[in-house]
Amino acid sequence: MTANKYTLTYFESPGRAETIRLALSAVGADFKDVRVKPEEWPKMKESTPQGHLPTLDVEYPNGKKKTFHQSNALYRFVAREHGLYGDDNIDMTMVDVVMGTVDDIFSEIIKWFLEQDETKKAEIKAELGKTVIPKFVKYFADIKGDKEWMVGSKLTIADIATFNLFDQLPVTFGDEIIESYRNNESLQAHAKAVLKNKGIQKWLEDHPKPKKSGKRMAATKYTITYFDSPGRAETTRLALSAAGVEFNDVRVTPEEWQKMKQDMPQGQLPIMEVEFAGGRKTTFCQSGAMYRFVGREHGLYGDTNEDMTMVDVVMGTLEDIFYELIKVFMEKDETKKAEIKAELGKTVIPKFVKYLANIKSDKEWMVGSKLTIADIAVFSLFDQLPVMFGEEIIEAYRNNESLQAHAKTVLTNKGIRKWIDTRPKPKKPE
Structure with missing residues (x-):
């Protein structure tokens, strides 16, 4: 039969x-x-x-x-x-x-x-x-x-x-x-x-047993809400694009923000709304939490605990750079602001370029043998810096052959390439 x-x-x-x-x-x-x-x-x-x-x-x-x-x-x-x-x-x-x-x-x-x-x-x-x-x-x-x-x-x-x-x-x-x-x-x-x-x-x-993940139901729909700029949302946008995941990219105007701020988790943007396969919905704030969620959910966080820790090392290094950058925006005196900016290009950014190049070493990727959010975040940082501070700020990065090769490798990802080609063009802050 x-x-x-x-x-x-x-x-x-x-x-x-x-x-x-x-x-x-x-x-x-x-x-x-x-x-x-x-x-x-x-x-x-x-x-x-x-x-x-x-x-x-x-x-x-x-x-x-x-x-x-x-x-x-x-x-x-x-x-x-x-x-x-x-x-x-x-x-x-x-x-x-x-x-x-x-x-x-x-x-x-x-x-x-x-x-x-x-x-x-x-x-x-x-x-x-x-x-x-x-x-x-x-x-x-x-x-x-x-x-x-x-x-x-x-x-x-x-x-x-x-x-x-x-x-x-x-x-x-x-x-x-x-x-x-x-x-x-x-x-x-x-x-x-x-x-x-x-x-x-x-x-x-x-059919090997999947690695421990702690995942809940698979995420199916994403909405990222942020201002009309790359900023702290761009690594998450790029990560979703790299994974081939469609998402709603909501851009908030300054006028809209004043009305919605009190209803936002911790009164901040970006936020990421996720709808899971079973219909459950949740909202995340904190940009670091957001891109890590996407990294874990879509295989962009490394394959071992060692890899994941090294990804966190890279992300922590980038956070250190942001703490240096924020000094420019906090300073009200224009003379001192210019001095801080000059110091960024002369010593601060070159120092961190060296740190990142040492982590990457002679590998193709920052961590492990494939694309992770560490690669995406490094690429995004040096993609954004000239918009805010001018091309001279990343001279050390432009002159580093290893990191230039790394940027070209990241751009071979079709999802990232498409996002960069079609996203709203970032404007230099006034």
């Missing part, structure tokens, strides 16, 4: 689709694994059942087609279709007990995602590792007992869901969150038994 054809559609993450992917892999079912990018989701959300993913398109051997949604329904469908739901009503009910227990854990975890206060968020995470996860580890171990499998005498969707839960948790929360699971001999033996399935083993080998 010809097998069903499957198309599973979800975001570029394990999430609520991974148990289904693993189940299909476990039975050797051939399926299309469609990954939806954040920028694609808003266009298709309206036509998706209940406006949610995942969905599972099934084409039966007789040509009939059906689309299912709701992740719990999807993995139960696959389990029933392919013998992963137990052999009798007792087994099936015990499978449902395990799946309900997995859902209870997600109900606890969701509290962390929904909490906005960082202090409370840290408390929730600590409680998860200290009492919540250990409690559920005991529940699972009690259900499994001294058997090889969670239910019955063969692999079921309950085994796959349990394995997947503890495989995913460290990605978001770190390895310490599952210490009690790692220390439970029975559940460790269970994980090894699940991994003996060749289909599951191959899926995991072909």
